Amino acid sequence: MQKAQRDSTSAKKESRADHRVWGDEAEIVDAAIDYAWRRITEDPDPVSGARPAADLALAAGAAVTPWGIGAEAAIKLFDRVLLPATRSQSASTNLAYIPAAPTRAALAFDAVTGAANIFAGTWEAGAGAIHAENEALAWLTGLLGWPSTAAGCFVSGGTMGNLSALITARAAAAASRPRPTDGWKIVCADSAHSSIRSAARAMDVTVVTAPVDRRGHLTGDAVNAVLTSTTGVFAVVATTGTTNAGLIDDLDDIADVCERHQVWLHIDGAYGGAGLAAPSVRHRYAGIERADSFIVDPHKWLFAPYDCCALLYRDPAPARAAHSQTASYLDAIDREVHNPTDLALHLSRRARGLPFWFSLAVHGTERYVRAVEQTLTTSRLVADAIRADDRLRLLVEPELSVLLFDRPGWGPQDYATWSARTAETGAMLCVPTQWHGMTVLRLAFVNPDTDAGEVIETLRTLH
Numbered sequence: 405m406q407k408a409q410r411d412s413t414s415a416k417k418e419s420r421a422d423h424r425v426w427g428d429e430a431e432i433v434d435a436a437i438d439y440a441w442r443r444i445t446e447d448p449d450p451v452s453g454a455r456p457a458a459d460l461a462l463a464a465g466a467a468v469t470p471w472g473i474g475a476e477a478a479i480k481l482f483d484r485v486l487l488p489a490t491r492s493q494s495a496s497t498n499l500a501y502i503p504a505a506p507t508r509a510a511l512a513f514d515a516v517t518g519a520a521n522i523f524a525g526t527w528e529a530g531a532g533a534i535h536a537e538n539e540a541l542a543w544l545t546g547l548l549g550w551p552s553t554a555a556g557c558f559v560s561g562g563t564m565g566n567l568s569a570l571i572t573a574r575a576a577a578a579a580s581r582p583r584p585t586d587g588w589k590i591v592c593a594d595s596a597h598s599s600i601r602s603a604a605r606a607m608d609v610t611v612v613t614a615p616v617d618r619r620g621h622l623t624g625d626a627v628n629a630v631l632t633s634t635t636g637v638f639a640v641v642a643t644t645g646t647t648n649a650g651l652i653d654d655l656d657d658i659a660d661v662c663e664r665h666q667v668w669l670h671i672d673g674a675y676g677g678a679g680l681a682a683p684s685v686r687h688r689y690a691g692i693e694r695a696d697s698f699i700v701d702p703h704k705w706l707f708a709p710y711d712c713c714a715l716l717y718r719d720p721a722p723a724r725a726a727h728s729q730t731a732s733y734l735d736a737i738d739r740e741v742h743n744p745t746d747l748a749l750h751l752s753r754r755a756r757g758l759p760f761w762f763s764l765a766v767h768g769t770e771r772y773v774r775a776v777e778q779t780l781t782t783s784r785l786v787a788d789a790i791r792a793d794d795r796l797r798l799l800v801e802p803e804l805s806v807l808l809f810d811r812p813g814w815g816p817q818d819y820a821t822w823s824a825r826t827a828e829t830g831a832m833l834c835v836p837t838q839w840h841g842m843t844v845l846r847l848a849f850v851n852p853d854t855d856a857g858e859v860i861e862t863l864r865t866l867h
Contacts, residue, residue, distance in 0.1 A: 584636030624657025645676015650806030656691030
């Protein structure tokens with residue numbers, strides 16, 4: 405009897421499936437979820453990497469066909485050909501560029517976020533998700549020392565965060581003074597992230613660079629000199645954790661100057677902003693509470709998956725004035741509630757802050773503090789080992805978790821050869837960079853699972 409009922413139910417499902425364009429996708433969903441579970445729980449492959457385009461095209465073949473290749477074949481192709489042709493960002497031995505180290509909780513909830521398919525641009529469509537995102541943002545605003553009235557949203561990355569903040573800054577300036585005859589200008593250091601110049605090109609404004617001091621910091625005196633001699637400046641960009649060297653600009657002195665000249669202060673903390681959570685370095689951020697806008701990428705040093713940048717405003721009113729979109733189909737939107745679309749250069753958006761929120765909710769903020777401190781401890785142990793090795797030279801006194809060092813007597817090809825060899829073996833991914841015209845080595849620590857002893861052992865091969 406029960407078998408007959410099951411058969412009857414299956415027949416009804418199959419009958420209904422016959423009338424659906426996609427058919428019954430239950431087995432496809434099962435296969436994808438099973439694969440995602442395995443990927444999340446397995447350790448990443450430290451030796452995966454890009455392949456030549458022609459080689460990859462030949463290995464992959466054609467997957468997008470008139471009648472499809474099926475779930476099993478598509479997952480097999482991704483697992484055996486496509487994924488191995490990408491770099492594992494979360495491997496504990498990946499110390500190049502600024503890698504990522506998402507918690508497994510965050511990775512798992514990224515899958516949940518995708519499954520929920522929430523439109524998180526407006527409160528009326530995504531209130532629950534936006535509430536959760538706002539809770540995560542509130543933790544960050546607390547670290548900044550900002551009032552509870554501060555607000556923001558999550559965008560794709562630092563480039564979009566910086567662009568959106570600078571659009572807000574220009575709009576605020578334009579509301580109080582006419583456009584300068586020689587155009588609007590941004591002030592930053594040469595060490596500012598490349599996205600600042602990219603934003604300036606997109607906005608058709610000029611970048612005026614101020615020199616850094618002998619420590620590599622942008623200072624208040626340098627900013628004041630530029631502002632005193634330059635008209636049309638609508639924003640100053642300071643950095644907490646320069647990408648190449650991990651240095652923090654003199655925020656308090658810069659804030660003094662910005663207040664005196666009535667210029668917007670934006671702080672790019674895409675990488676280094678996470679250090680706000682670490683008591684051992686919190687003093688380096690003095691003055692950050694005076695900034696007008698701020699970004700930090702949780703997908704860098706706050707253990708979230710790509711793509712996730714927190715964009716925050718001490719006073720969100722100028723952002724709403726700059727970014728709110730109007731159209732006949734948008735007239736029904738309630739502008740009195742929190743709409744992320746009103747705070748950045750976007751309209752459609754996924755709830756990309758949910759994986760970060762979930763990991764914070766699961767693990768607690770104290771564990772986040774421990775994780776950031778752990779990476780700082782690891783970087784300090786490695787820095788001590790470099791200082792103690794007479795074959796190596798630490799070039800910059802580290803302020804966060806980036807180390808710049810060299811092997812005196814080596815040239816660019818020596819570094820490139822060593823870097824390629826350590827990457828191929830999976831021992832470590834360490835890519836050369838430039839510092840004051842020299843080719844040097846650089847390590848960026850953002851993963852609390854990175855073992856200082858293993859890194860130090862690999863550095864001993866620099867002979």
